[in-house]
């Protein structure tokens with residue numbers, strides 16, 4: 001398995017910190033904070049961390065719900081999706097992830113917009 005992206009993100013601890021910062025940035029962002037009220041943020045942190053770890057080639061198994069089920073009824077727009085990507089980029093900057101590695105992760109996440117936006 002190629003775990004180079006997992007390593008570039010700082011392994012499991014690095015990914016957990018990036019996800020935590022992404023969620024705080026999202027709650028700080030007036031454009032998207034409304035989506036996160038009344039959400040179990042501990043579970044979201046755990047599931048999103050697992051998912052990113054697995055996608056990045058790390059030794060994790062995603063145990064959450066599928067993306068369509070998780071986002072149905074939320075009315076996430078393309079703009080919301082882009083705002084979350086910005087929140088994640090800020091988090092990766094703050095955690096000293098190289099732009100190359102940032103782009104590798106975002107390229108893995110971008111195709112998922114079909115399963116998240118407009119449901």
Ligand code: HEM
Pocket residue numbers: 032035036039040043044047048051063064065066070071076080081082084109110112113116
């Ligand atoms: C590539 C983009 C995204 C990924 C990889 C992603 C991933 C996930 C994951 C793994 C979960 C947890 C599923 C579970 O609990 O089993 C989740 C839930 C959630 N996502 Fe996303 N998501 C993305 C985009 C977004 C966007 C753009 C928003 C809104 C701005 C959003 C809002 C939420 C909320 C509010 C939940 C919690 C649902 C609940 O527990 O009721 N997500 N997402």
